[in-house]
Amino acid sequence: MQWRGRRGSTNVEDRRTVGGGLRIPAGGAGRAGFGGIGFLIVIVVVSLLFGVNPMTLLEGLDAGPGGGQQAQSQAPLPPASDEMAQFVRVVLADTEDTWSKVFEQEFGEAYAEPRLVLFAGGIRSACGFAQAASGPFYCPGDSRIYIDLSFYEELKRRFKAPGDFAQAYVIAHEVGHHVQNLTGILTEFNRIRQRVSQAKANELSVRIELQADCLAGVWAHDTARKGLLDEGDIDEALNAAAQIGDDAIQKRTQGYVVPESFNHGSSAQRVRWFRAGYEAGSIAACDTFSAARL
Template identity: 55%
Template sequence: MRWKGRRRSKNVNDMRGSGGGGGMFRIPSGRGGGFRIPTGGQVRPVRSGGMGCGTLIVIGLILWALGLNPLSILGGLAGGGLGGGLGPSISPQQSPEVNRQTGTGGREDEMREFMEVIMGSTEEVWDDIFRAYGKQYPHPRLNLFDGQVRSACGLASAAAGPFYCPGDSQVYIDLSFYQTLARQFGAKGDFAQAYVLAHEVGHHVQNIIGVLPEFNRMRQSMGKLEVNQLSVQVELQADCFAGVWGHYVAKQGWLERGDLEEALVAANQIGDDAIQKRTQGYVVPEAFNHGTSEQRRRWFERGFESGRIEACDTFNARSL
């Protein structure tokens, strides 16, 4: 990626070395607790006695166009906001090599600069998209941590992977995750790393337009299988939103030969089916909550090729 020398976000907080606080939050098999979203087969939107998320995102866009506040209206529909049950939204994401030495300097400084630049690019892209609807995009904060961290969603360890906490509208990433993805998953490259961050920012967009609050409301009356199916749709939409971001940075000349393939390889390596095969040797589709390798790759490509958030309606798609 041609990222050097570009604007750096001021919304990046380097918490590394601060200890993060508190005890450990156990997260099995590389998946996060709380608001997790693995993959599944082809599913239709899950309805639960109220508006589905597909209806919700369309209504959110209409409200923007009419000059109304979708947050207040959709917040009411979602039963008073997020509640205490919505924890980290986590997807095992991609990775370049990160040399974690004691203290900072060298590669550590370069990685922080890279994250600041990518965060800045997401701010610019989503600023423009929201502005097209006559609205302002509230920027999330990115927290770089090591070991463990305390967020409004509770305590999390580095094993959780990158996650977005809707309770404080912040993204959390332990940079050692990129090393893990590179070594264990074979997903290397700066655009693969950028895709990880763009995916988590995609969850922030979902939080703003009301998708995450509605998901939290609906899941309260669902069984585990239904929650997993709906989780897949939420995660794939975040992949698609990451692709929308990629579309615009590509138009701005950021990408070099091979960059797109890096993101696609990363998406392929972190599909639920690929992770299950790697960790347990067999696949259990009922346990998918982020999407299969094919689905994750397809929805990222859909956003990348179209550059339109309307193309990311996973909730009303005939197939995923």
Template identity: 50%
Template sequence: MEWRGRRGSRNVEDRRRMSAGGAGGIGIVGMLVVLAVGYFFGIDISPVVQGLDQGSSQVQTGELSEADQQYGEFSSVVLADTEEVWGQVLPEQAGMDYAAPTLVLFRGAVQSACGEASAAMGPFYCPGDRKLYLDTQFFDVMAQRMGAGGDFAAAYVIAHEVGHHLQNQLGILGKVTQARQQSSERDSNALSVLTELQADCFAGIWAAHASQQFGSIEEGDLEEAQNAARAVGDDVIQSSAGRTPMPDSFTHGSAEERQEWLMRGFRSGDLAQCNTFAEAGL
């Protein structure tokens, strides 16, 4: 992915110099504290990050490393691309203006309007403050622990969280949250999966339009995104923890499903083709 030297977004809030303990000191292998049930749409990567960083509760001081700075610049450019794409696509296809979210970069743990979260929960979106939250060390986890490295794999992660923001703006998240609160655990999980797969599809739409508008996607980039979608499938994560995959417990979808819906969005470029709920008969 060609991103260096391109415009970055102004909607980035960098908290990586702050103390990770400022969110309760829960650290990278801590657990999520949810104040608004159903509002977090992160990936529980604790099975693959155990022991990765036992010092993340320490106060971060000094300047960011060169790698940290590059991660920040990269994330800003990808966010800017999503702003331009959805600033055109949403009015054309949904008849509404796009309200861009803020991307919060953090390290170890963070406080959001939805509660406190650790980096072990992966990137997430909070509807309460309309912000995306990303510990940029997750990109290292993807490459080193999940076998899903590469710029476009990382871009897919950001685009997926932006997909949740779109769902919030379209009124989908509120309906899903209400339905999950009134459902059995099994049905609630199924609704969560449909929500995640739709966000994957939206990420595919972004990739298709970004390729056309910016010409930034290079050979092999799409394969990186597909590999990332596979790596964050519930069956793959459960297997990595030494457990037998249990579909009824899935909350994000299998590797095959995540890849399928990502590609559906990429091939169609059409929001109407991403209605996972209608396809499930809801």
């Protein structure tokens, strides 16, 4: 991805310095936000909802920050001027450009940009307390995306998904959840899932996650249209989507697959819906709720 020398977003908060992140004692994890792109690494096992199961994540919306224990401060970490932080700023800025245009053209409204928080170790959000092991997540309670940049090393090493566009896909997926929040989809999901069985709630969660993948594809289409992608970038995103499918994660962590427990979608489904958004370049292609086949 051609990102150097391009505009960086001003909506990035760097909380990696002393007091900005929290070291978490054993057993100190609390509720996380929505989304956790599905890269959900919890201690030695990968937990499955863009951090934690979306059912649990959304339960924390009206609870406010909480959970976990006050942790000790940590040593200062690289400032927001380091290369990876600059990369994140550019990717977020690119999503701002894409969704500002889409909202104006398709909804006739201004796009309310999310903020992205860089943290290290652990973080308190409006959705509760989360630790780095939970992976990146979006919190609809404060319209913020949270990411510990060490996750990208896990993405490359543990999930075998290297490349800068695989990293960009992570951010674009979480921004997809923000788009769902702005359009009322997450609010409706939260309302409905309280009235249905766990199996039905899991099914709806899969549709939520696959739609976020599709919306990430819409952004990728716009980025490609501007001539900013390098050869192999889309393959990197598709590989990342495949590596973090529920079936791939379960095979990797427990050796067998339990389809009824899926809440992000299989590898094939995640690849299919990212590709759908990428090829169509339209939010209309991302109606996972009406689709007979996921």
